[in-house]
Amino acid sequence: MWQALRNELHPRGLEIVTVGMDTAGPEACRPFIEAARPEHPSLVDVGHVMAERFGVVNIPNGVWIDEAGMVVRPAEPAFPPGGVRVARAVVEGGVPERMKAIFAEADKIQVDREAYGRALRDWVELGSASRFVLPPDEVIARSGRRDHSAAEGAAQFELGQYLWRAGRGDVAIEHFRAAHRLQPDNFSYKRQAWSLVPAGAGVFDRFWQGPVEGREGEWPYDSDWLSEVRDKGAENYYPAMEP
Amino acid sequence: MILDSLTLSAARFEKGTGWTLKPQGACRGEVCVPLPDVVHDGQVEVAVVAERLGMPLVESAADGLWSLGPASLGGHVLATAEAPELELPDLEGRPFRLSSLKGQKVLVVSWAPY
Numbered sequence: 494m495w496q497a498l499r500n501e502l503h504p505r506g507l508e509i510v511t512v513g514m515d516t517a518g519p520e521a522c523r524p525f526i527e528a529a530r531p532e533h534p535s536l537v538d539v540g541h542v543m544a545e546r547f548g549v550v551n552i553p554n555g556v557w558i559d560e561a562g563m564v565v566r567p568a569e570p571a572f573p574p575g576g577v578r579v580a581r582a583v584v585e586g587g588v589p590e591r592m593k594a595i596f597a598e599a600d601k602i603q604v605d606r607e608a609y610g611r612a613l614r615d616w617v618e619l620g621s622a623s624r625f626v627l628p629p630d631e632v633i634a635r636s637g638r639r640d641h642s643a644a645e646g647a648a649q650f651e652l653g654q655y656l657w658r659a660g661r662g663d664v665a666i667e668h669f670r671a672a673h674r675l676q677p678d679n680f681s682y683k684r685q686a687w688s689l690v691p692a693g694a695g696v697f698d699r700f701w702q703g704p705v706e707g708r709e710g711e712w713p714y715d716s717d718w719l720s721e722v723r724d725k726g727a728e729n730y731y732p733a734m735e736p
Numbered sequence: 737m738i739l740d741s742l743t744l745s746a747a748r749f750e751k752g753t754g755w756t757l758k759p760q761g762a763c764r765g766e767v768c769v770p771l772p773d774v775v776h777d778g779q780v781e782v783a784v785v786a787e788r789l790g791m792p793l794v795e796s797a798a799d800g801l802w803s804l805g806p807a808s809l810g811g812h813v814l815a816t817a818e819a820p821e822l823e824l825p826d827l828e829g830r831p832f833r834l835s836s837l838k839g840q841k842v843l844v845v846s847w848a849p850y
Contacts (some may be wrong), residue, residue: 495845507841508837508841509843509845511845511846512847513825514847514848515850519825522827522849523827524849525847525849529770535760536825536826536832537826538824538846542824543844545806546806546822547813547822547844548814552807552847552848554845554846555843555844555845555846556819556844558819558837560840562818562838563817564818565817567814571843573844575764582775616841629817633812633814633817634812636812637813638811639807639808639811639813640808643808644790644806644808645792645805647805648794648803648804649803651737651738652796655738668794685850689799699849717793
């Protein structure tokens with residue numbers, strides 16, 4: 494999805510680096526990367542290093558770095574122009590009710606893709622004179638809260654990932670739960686942990702991210718994707734881009 | 737980072753945390769935090785550095801492991817606007833360093849397959 498924008502802006506001095514974040518390992522990212530056929534660096538992050546280094550708390554997300562290696566916009570929602578919304582055709586026959594509800598909520602999530610592309614083009618054209626370039630103090634201020642408890646949340650999440658990869662999902666869940674409690678605004682910590690719980694939903698398994706009907710007592714987390722988005726309001730899922 | 741000991745080599749500490757140990761202290765970009773004498777024979781006393789940088793240490797006693805969290809001393813994710821180093825592999829396991837793109841504008845996009 495980013496390749497078209499890269500074709501347009503790379504000759505004018507922009508490189509795009511995509512980072513697939515998944516504790517489940519690089520193979521989980523492979524089909525998406527191979528389908529996108531990127532000509533730009535395409536990396537995999539099985540440890541949520543992007544959260545630790547740059548404060549990425551939801552996806553998709555973008556960070557702008559200038560020629561001197563300075564962050565000029567910290568992590569924020571980022572969308573390629575012209576991307577597709579949830580295809581309504583997918584919601585037709587053969588889809589479980591929960592997935593239909595998830596698609597319906599996802600379809601309500603408001604994203605101004607064209608605004609992000611315009612901002613990016615403005616920066617590529619004007620450089621430091623772009624109104625979207627933030628001064629260093631503002632970059633730091635907008636990079637996200639990290640007090641001691643938020644940092645402990647990151648440590649708990651990393652321990653959970655380590656234990657999950659070691660085949661000890663039952664213990665890992667306790668650390669993921671702690672991370673969710675300590676960083677309640679980190680939606681990728683939640684989505685990641687929820688997506689690792691098998692739902693027996695075939696191709697939808699990793700998107701299910703919640704209890705299975707009739708087995709609700711087995712769901713190990715306090716919330717789930719559908720409940721969280723409904724509580725928060727789909728329209729508030731991604732904060733709007735501020736210049 | 738996951739640790740099985742509370743002493744580790746300075747090189748491993750630096751790669752794992754993004755903080756560089758210099759004579760003036762632990763540094764990231766232009767930000768340096770003074771430290772007592774914590775490096776002996778190339779080994780870092782992690783607990784002391786962690787306390788100074790506000791890095792939580794979460795212990796998993798049953799496994800003999802610790803998880804060292806990121807620095808929290810500034811109250812924000814970024815302590816400086818200078819981009820932290822990032823080294824991640826591509827699908828084939830080849831490492832890529834973000835700093836290799838210095839001199840270009842860079843958009844780093846995070847996504848996930850779930």
